Amino acid sequence: MQIATGHPAAKQVLGLLRGHGQPGSTDALEEAELTVAEGFWACEAVRDAARDRGLRVVSVLYCPQVLRPDGLEVAHQLADLAEQAYEISAKTLQRLAERDRPDGLIAVVELPTWTPGSLALAERALVLVADGIEQPGNLGTLIRTLDACGADALVLTNPRTRRANVKVFRASHGTVLRVPCLSFATVADGQDWLDGAGFGVYLADTEGASRYSDLAYADRTALVLGNERFGIDRAWYRESAARVFIPMLGVADSLNVSISAAVLLYEARSKLADWR
Amino acid sequence: MQIATGHPAAKQVLGLLRGHGQPGSTDALEEAELTVAEGFWACEAVRDAARDRGLRVVSVLYCPQVLRPDGLEVAHQLADLAEQAYEISAKTLQRLAERDRPDGLIAVVELPTWTPGSLALAERALVLVADGIEQPGNLGTLIRTLDACGADALVLTNPRTRRANVKVFRASHGTVLRVPCLSFATVADGQDWLDGAGFGVYLADTEGASRYSDLAYADRTALVLGNERFGIDRAWYRESAARVFIPMLGVADSLNVSISAAVLLYEARSKLADWR
CATH class of the missing domain: 3.40.1280.10 (SPOUT methyltransferase, trefoil knot domain)
Structure with a gap:
């Protein structure tokens, strides 16, 4: 399913990138220790941590239009591991990613915690x-x-x-x-x-x-x-x-x-x- | 003398901050290895290097409206060492400085070279x-x-x-x-x-x-x-x-x-x- 920037999953990415959940805020994002992994290498690290240690992957957003074959493979692997998976257009990707020439993969994950x-x-x-x-x-x-x-x-x-x-x-x-x-x-x-x-x-x-x-x-x-x-x-x-x-x-x-x-x-x- | 953003000295600061003189350009700024020192500690370093080693200070721009007394002292010391010195308004400072709450001091200097x-x-x-x-x-x-x-x-x-x-x-x-x-x-x-x-x-x-x-x-x-x-x-x-x-x-x-x-x-x- 393809989503655009108005979809809650895309809004969540934007909110996290814009720094909701700063210290002192009572934002729900803070409670859950959610963060954004953007790009191929970052999403590989997420995949490995999800497989090895059960890292919680809230969502993966990927753009088949721009992903290289190895990136698309990681996207599909993450889609299997994530609670939600969505396709996005190149235009949506550009609005979500924080850098020039994003490689087409974004994941929202919950940081592990220790006691x-x-x-x-x-x-x-x-x-x-x-x-x-x-x-x-x-x-x-x-x-x-x-x-x-x-x-x-x-x-x-x-x-x-x-x-x-x-x-x-x-x-x-x-x-x-x-x-x-x-x-x-x-x-x-x-x-x-x-x-x-x-x-x-x-x-x-x-x-x-x-x-x-x-x-x-x-x-x-x-x-x-x-x-x-x-x-x-x-x-x-x-x-x-x-x-x-x-x-x-x-x-x-x-x-x-x-x-x-x-x-x-x-x-x-x-x-x-x-x-x- | 107070100057505004249209003055060549202010334009030079803006040009340097915006990265004129990238590798490969033939920009005159590159030839001279000019750079911008912004803020109190940076301008103190410039003053010391000018005194100790004859660092060339092309210009100093300072804002009496926002400078603290110790900053104003450094501004006056730099004005003596620089080829040009100008006052700027708080509004001009805000347009020149690259950060929030600038402390009112900007210098353009020529980096020393070695052989x-x-x-x-x-x-x-x-x-x-x-x-x-x-x-x-x-x-x-x-x-x-x-x-x-x-x-x-x-x-x-x-x-x-x-x-x-x-x-x-x-x-x-x-x-x-x-x-x-x-x-x-x-x-x-x-x-x-x-x-x-x-x-x-x-x-x-x-x-x-x-x-x-x-x-x-x-x-x-x-x-x-x-x-x-x-x-x-x-x-x-x-x-x-x-x-x-x-x-x-x-x-x-x-x-x-x-x-x-x-x-x-x-x-x-x-x-x-x-x-x-």
Whole structure:
């Protein structure tokens, strides 16, 4: 069945792309943690996650007019996995997709959620705490890096951007569908969970006391990165938390938050991991 | 003197923001490597570079109506350093600035240039070769990371985005004014320079032969990062070039290029540098 932009499924895509469900809103979209996967590679990631882990696919919208054969195959596979599937015209596609020359595939999916109880941790574990991160591109890049270095989870405190933001999906290269995430209402709640699980906590701070490359890192390591402008919430600064810095040898006084996270994550990973 | 959007200086800002001088154009703006610094921190960086290194400031446009006292002070300092200085109204500012709530300061500057002969290298040196990087945000983040880790230069081959793109300035946090950059017309020219200066060359390649953390790195190290989609130009794959990988432990098959660069740069820096 072919639908146009007035159809509820198309309206849902547009609403999600326009950012309904911002923090603080009571929009129903927020409750369900729905997001949009747009394009061939994104929809491949959705298909794989639906098959491997039962990801809920709310709808798939595809445009036979512009899809290449391999894209059409993914569309049909997704149609089997999705609750609803619709064809759209090239004109409708152009109005829905957020970029030039879209390749004809759009899916609405529900992000998986995790709870502290459902997260199985090995003796050695590595998590990243993203405290107050504002920019969805940064959050997405953090998630992509967590996936790459085989980290165990993302922990969110003071969230200022939603994981369901479509820019997070894009910057994460779809890994937001896979990387476990725990979100805590307060810093204290996050600390309680980390303490209970025996994590050593390391705060990334340009004024830190220890150079990142000098540390041994605890068997269970939690790295804390803060807001792009204001840094880490003061509540994270307890005596038990180590403050760690990355040397800044130039004129600028800080690194992009996702760059800092990557340098720290790979350093900790190289010291904790199997690869040495 | 107050000017409006029809004035040549304001038109120049708009032209630069709209991306005149794309690669391949013969626009005069391209010749001069002009770029726009917008906002308080950006104009502070311009002021410092003008004072310390004689950066050419073509014009400064400032809005006394919205500037805070510290911003007005920077405006006056820049007016002394710039070839032209103009006041603008809040309305004109809004039409020139690319963001919400601009803080009232805009400068047009000429990016400094370097030549192989003007670049002094110590016995130990670290450079990053950016081959075919497409996205200005990535190029800017690379430059910011080069500044932070005290690298010696950025080397460009197969350039697909211009250093003068305003998005590069923003993502670099103004460090594009400081980080030395050599641009080569061909890969062979870049290789000739690196060979002549005795650099060891390391290609970032997910199919690489050596894990990045296992290498010692040459006293003069050149890390090569490639295009976001197509990787490194085959011409870089000579027998003398090492291929180095960062472990990918998740479902995605690559890292963001500026993330890979940061992990490699800090690893090489920590092995070459003074800080150990």
